[in-house]
Amino acid sequence: LAKTTQPISMDSYEGQEVNITCSHNNIATNDYITWYQQFPSQGPRFIIQGYKTKVTNEVASLFIPADRKSSTLSLPRVSLSDTAVYYCLVVEDTGRRALTFGSGTRLQVQP
Amino acid sequence: ETGVTQTPRHLVMGMTNKKSLKCEQHLGHNAMYWYKQSAKKPLELMFVYSLEERVENNSVPSRFSPECPNSSHLFLHLHTLQPEDSALYLCASSQFPNEVTEAFFGQGTRLTVV
Numbered sequence: 001l002a003k004t005t006q007p008i009s010m011d012s013y014e015g016q017e018v019n020i021t022c023s024h025n026n027i028a029t030n031d032y033i034t035w036y037q038q039f040p041s042q043g044p045r046f047i048i049q050g051y052k053t054k055v056t057n058e059v060a061s062l063f064i065p066a067d068r069k070s071s072t073l074s075l076p077r078v079s080l081s082d083t084a085v086y087y088c089l090v091v092e093d094t095g096r097r098a099l100t101f102g103s104g105t106r107l108q109v110q111p
Numbered sequence: 112e113t114g115v116t117q118t119p120r121h122l123v124m125g126m127t128n129k130k131s132l133k134c135e136q137h138l139g140h141n142a143m144y145w146y147k148q149s150a151k152k153p154l155e156l157m158f159v160y161s162l163e164e165r166v167e168n169n170s171v172p173s174r175f176s177p178e179c180p181n182s183s184h185l186f187l188h189l190h191t192l193q194p195e196d197s198a199l200y201l202c203a204s205s206q207f208p209n210e211v212t213e214a215f216f217g218q219g220t221r222l223t224v225v
Contacts, residue, residue, distance in 0.1 A: 043203065
C-alpha cells in the first residue's frame with residue numbers, strides 16, 4: 001500500500017492558481033493516482049485520476065512526472081467555493097481494496 | 112446530487128437507543144461502503160459490501176451492525192452506542208469493489224450520541 005504525503009494546509013486568494021503536491025515514493029506499477037475533494041459536512045467527491053504525464057478535466061489538472069513518485073493537483077483560478085480538503089490517494093488497479101483516506105490538504109481560499 | 116442518498120441527515124440518540132442509518136444508491140453500482148469520520152480525523156472505512164455480500168469488516172465494534180438487503184440499499188444498525196461514536200457516517204458506492212473505481216459518496220448522517 002503506497003503511502004502518500006501532502007501538506008496539511010494551504011492558503012490562497014481568489015483568482016490564483018493553486019498547486020497541491022503529493023509524494024508517493026513507493027508507488028507500484030499497477031497503481032493510479034486519484035484526488036478527491038471534501039467540503040465540510042459532506043462526503044468526498046472524485047476530482048481526477050491519472051497514471052502518468054498530464055490529465056485535465058473541467059475541474060483540475062493532474063501532473064505526474066516520469067518517475068511517478070509525486071503528483072501535483074492544479075486548480076486554476078480558485079474561488080471561495082474551492083475551500084475544501086483535498087485528498088491524494090494511490091489506488092491499485094487490480095486489488096479489491098476500498099478507498100483509504102489520509103488527512104488530506106485543507107485549502108482555504110480568501111477573498 | 113451524487114446518486115447516493117442517506118437518511119436521516121442528522122440523528123441524536125441516547126446510549127440505550129436503537130436506530131438505523133439508511134443509504135440508497137440509484138447508480139446501478141455493485142459495491143457499497145460505510146465510512147466514519149470523527150472530528151479532525153481522516154475517514155475510517157467500516158464495512159464493504161460487494162453484490163450484497165460483506166467482504167470487509169475493519170474491526171468495527173459489534174454495536175454497529177450493517178445490512179445489505181439488495182445492491183441498492185445499505186443499512187447501519189446502531190445499538191448501545193458510546194459518546195465517542197458521535198461522528199459523520201458516510202455511505203458510498205462504486206461500480207466495482209476496488210479503490211481505482213470512482214466512488215460516489217452520500218451527504219452523510221451527522222450522529223450525536225448523548
